[in-house]
Amino acid sequence: MKHTIIAPSILAADFANLQRDIEMVNNSEADWFHLDVMDGVFVPNISFGMPVIKSIAAHAKKTLDVHLMIIDPDRYIKTFADLGTNILTVHYEACTHLHRSLQAIKAEGMQAGVALNPHTNVSLLEDTINDIDLVCMMSVNPGFGGQSFIENTYKKVKQLRKIIEANGAATKIEIDGGVTNKNAKQLVEAGADVLVAGSYVFGASNPIQIIKDLRKLTTI
Numbered sequence: 001m002k003h004t005i006i007a008p009s010i011l012a013a014d015f016a017n018l019q020r021d022i023e024m025v026n027n028s029e030a031d032w033f034h035l036d037v038m039d040g041v042f043v044p045n046i047s048f049g050m051p052v053i054k055s056i057a058a059h060a061k062k063t064l065d066v067h068l069m070i071i072d073p074d075r076y077i078k079t080f081a082d083l084g085t086n087i088l089t090v091h092y093e094a095c096t097h098l099h100r101s102l103q104a105i106k107a108e109g110m111q112a113g114v115a116l117n118p119h120t121n122v123s124l125l126e127d128t129i130n131d132i133d134l135v136c137m138m139s140v141n142p143g144f145g146g147q148s149f150i151e152n153t154y155k156k157v158k159q160l161r162k163i164i165e166a167n168g169a170a171t172k173i174e175i176d177g178g179v180t181n182k183n184a185k186q187l188v189e190a191g192a193d194v195l196v197a198g199s200y201v202f203g204a205s206n207p208i209q210i211i212k213d214l215r216k217l218t219t220i
């Protein structure tokens, strides 16, 4: 049986009740906290930064999966390591020297992730796949929660799974954006290992139950 990792995205939490929402994730069947950092330059939105992540880290009892949607992410690798990040993901489109960025993330003791925008072909990772712990495949254009899932993602997941297998890599595939009970199972069947869910979880009246349902749906 395959255990799919469920990662609620804190972007959709109630920031005035952040500790309550963090405790909810702690007490749920979710595996990771997905934290979206946006700079208003790489993406047309600004989310939250270091002080907020520091407060989240003080209460979170699960893996911190930080998704940087910022230009020139190398400048902040050490800062995010010091904040307690377990997995640090940079965007392919924001890195001039991706291989160097991956090495720098690992040198700080974190797992290294690469995020791909919907238009970025997975074949561009063929030469670095063995250095990547996680590919965060964007299934919406990055910048906002609550957008509709892009159907072309299934094809990309299958293509990436082939590249991972052909290279004997241990890379996990994470899907980020528009994940709901309508696409979760099909994504896992296509080869996804991690599902990020923001508005679907935090917009529900019973998020604990929604996480439980996602877990059930994706244990195949």
Ligand code: DX5
Pocket: 009, 010, 011, 012, 034, 036, 067, 140, 141, 142, 143, 144, 145, 146, 147, 176, 177, 178, 179, 196, 197, 198, 199, 200
């Ligand atoms: C989008 C972010 C996502 C977002 C997902 O730029 O990277 O992590 O929070 O939110 P939903 O699940 O609402 O699409």
Ligand code: ZN
Pocket: 009, 034, 035, 036, 067, 176, 196
């Ligand atoms: Zn994200």
